[in-house]
Amino acid sequence: MDNLPQILPDTSASIATAARALVAGELVALPTETVYGLAGRADRDEAVAAIYRAKGRPDFNPLIVHVADLAAAERLAAFDDRARALAARFWPGPLTLVLPLREGAGLAAAVTAGLPTVALRSPAHPAMRAVLAASGLPLAAPSANRSGGVSPTCAAHVADSLAGRIGLVIDGGACAAGLESTIVALRADGGWQVLRPGPIGREELVAVLGSEPGVTGAGIEAPGQLASHYAPGKPVRLDATEAREGEFLIGFGPVAGDCNLSEAADLAEAAARLYACLHWAAAAPQGRIAVAPVPREGIGIAINDRLGRAAA
Numbered sequence: 001m002d003n004l005p006q007i008l009p010d011t012s013a014s015i016a017t018a019a020r021a022l023v024a025g026e027l028v029a030l031p032t033e034t035v036y037g038l039a040g041r042a043d044r045d046e047a048v049a050a051i052y053r054a055k056g057r058p059d060f061n062p063l064i065v066h067v068a069d070l071a072a073a074e075r076l077a078a079f080d081d082r083a084r085a086l087a088a089r090f091w092p093g094p095l096t097l098v099l100p101l102r103e104g105a106g107l108a109a110a111v112t113a114g115l116p117t118v119a120l121r122s123p124a125h126p127a128m129r130a131v132l133a134a135s136g137l138p139l140a141a142p143s144a145n146r147s148g149g150v151s152p153t154c155a156a157h158v159a160d161s162l163a164g165r166i167g168l169v170i171d172g173g174a175c176a177a178g179l180e181s182t183i184v185a186l187r188a189d190g191g192w193q194v195l196r197p198g199p200i201g202r203e204e205l206v207a208v209l210g211s212e213p214g215v216t217g218a219g220i221e222a223p224g225q226l227a228s229h230y231a232p233g234k235p236v237r238l239d240a241t242e243a244r245e246g247e248f249l250i251g252f253g254p255v256a257g258d259c260n261l262s263e264a265a266d267l268a269e270a271a272a273r274l275y276a277c278l279h280w281a282a283a284a285p286q287g288r289i290a291v292a293p294v295p296r297e298g299i300g301i302a303i304n305d306r307l308g309r310a311a312a
Contacts (some may be wrong), residue, residue, distance in 0.1 A: 005029070005165035007155050010127045010172045018170050019134035027054060027159045029144040030131055031172030032123045034094050034180050034199070035151040037066070037141030039131070047141055048108040054165040057147035061220055062113040063140040064096050064181070065120050073097075076105045076138060082186055082209055087209050092124040094177050094199040098185035098222055100305045111140050119222050120140055123180055127172040131197065138305045143180065144169075148167040150278045150310070152230050153178050153254050153295065157279055178272035179302050182232040187214070195222040197302035199271065230275075232282035232289060236311035240290035248286040250277045255292035258284065267300045275301055278310065 007253035008014035011033070018028045023049045027040045038054060040047035042065045051063065067073045070087050076097035079087070087098060090224040099267060101107070101118045112118050123129065132139060142149040146306045152158045155171035182198030184205060189216045194202060220226065243249035243257070251257025253265030259277045294303050 004159050005162065005166050005169050007159060007169045007171050010170055012130075014170055015127065015134055018131050018168060020135060022131070022135045022139065022170060025050075026168075027051060027166050029155075029162065029166060029169040030125075030128050031153075031155075031170060031175060032066075032125045032128050032140065032141070033175060034123075035153055035175055036144040036155070036169075036176045037128070037139075038142040038144035038162070039066070039139040040140040041135075042111050042140040043106050043108060045108045045110065048110045051140060051142065052110065054162060055142060055145070055147040057142065061147075061223060062115060062119060063111050063142050064268050065111060065118060066123055066128065066132060066139045066141050067120060068129065069122055072138065073122065075102070076107060077118050077120055079130050080186065082192070085162045086184065087122070088204070090200055090204075091122040092129065092290065093122075094124070094181040094197075095181075096121040096181045096183040096222070098195060099194045100184060102167060102186075105136070108140075113220075115221065116236065117185070117221065119183065125172060126145070129171055131170070148226070148229055150220075150282060151180060151275050152231055153272075153275045159274070172274075174276075176272065178274055178276075180224055182302070183224070185221060187201045195225040196267050197305050199299060199302065201301070202299065203296055224309075227309065228312040230278070230306045231310050231312075232278045234282060235288045235291045236307070237288065238307055238311055241292065243290050243295070244288075245287045246286055246291040248281040248284040250281060250289065252292040252294050257292060261294065262290075267295065267298055267303065270294060271303055273300050274306060
């Protein structure tokens with residue numbers, strides 16, 4: 001493929017190269033524990049505009065801002081005791097908090113898509129954390145792929161999706177979680193909502209917050225809420241126990257398939273392999289995709305959320 005980005009291994013030299021590029025306003029694809037992110041400095045309109053152009057992303061879909069720690073996050077958003085408790089329990093890690101934007105935060109307006117809130121996460125992957133430290137910047141970093149497509153969980157996925165659109169990818173290996181972060185919005189009335197299910201489940205959140213979540217509204221407040229998302233570019237049929245003619249079957253447990261999310265029916269393994277299987281299915285000669293049933297419990301809720309949007 002023409003115009004493939006440069007892929008550098010995760011070394012101190014490449015981290016320094018990535019940090020310099022970001023400070024200069026360029027885009028860099030970076031590994032996180034969830035999926036690869038397309039990073040740009042969140043305080044410059046032109047850098048955020050470049051992210052939208054590279055992804056072809058709708059401008060009403062806000063971006064997650066990645067920060068090094070709680071102190072950096074509190075410079076951008078208003079934290080209450082609930083937000084601090086969640087950060088203490090799950091940061092660094094795969095939890096994004098949607099909180100009131102602090103006046104004078106200095107973020108590019110497009111980051112929040114005009115909303116009075118901002119989505120913040122402190123990632124756990126050592127490469128991403130090293131770049132955050134070296135650059136000293138808050139980084140807007142949606143998934144490093146074309147908007148609406150299958151999210152990337154390795155450097156090759158990024159290169160294939162964004163060829164000709166970015167110049168540099170830091171290769172940190174396969175993503176451990178394989179699903180985008182859980183997104184939680186904390187409301188002023190004391191309520192809270194899960195805007196996007198992810199690796200951190202409802203039960204874990206309830207244990208910290210002490211109450212059940214409310215019903216999520218219809219508006220777009222965070223990434224991944226569009227009805228059609230994570231799409232492999234082919235029709236997707238769910239809850240399939242066998243393949244029909246012309247289908248690539250993604251199996252789970254005893255449903256073998258052309259690839260299997262987890263032969264052992266392990267939901268964590270299935271989450272880590274989900275996007276890789278969708279990438280394989282998209283590249284396969286079959287014109288349609290079928291997916292075996294996946295239990296709707298624990299992280300299986302997040303897996304089914306992504307599959308439902310892929311099939312929409």
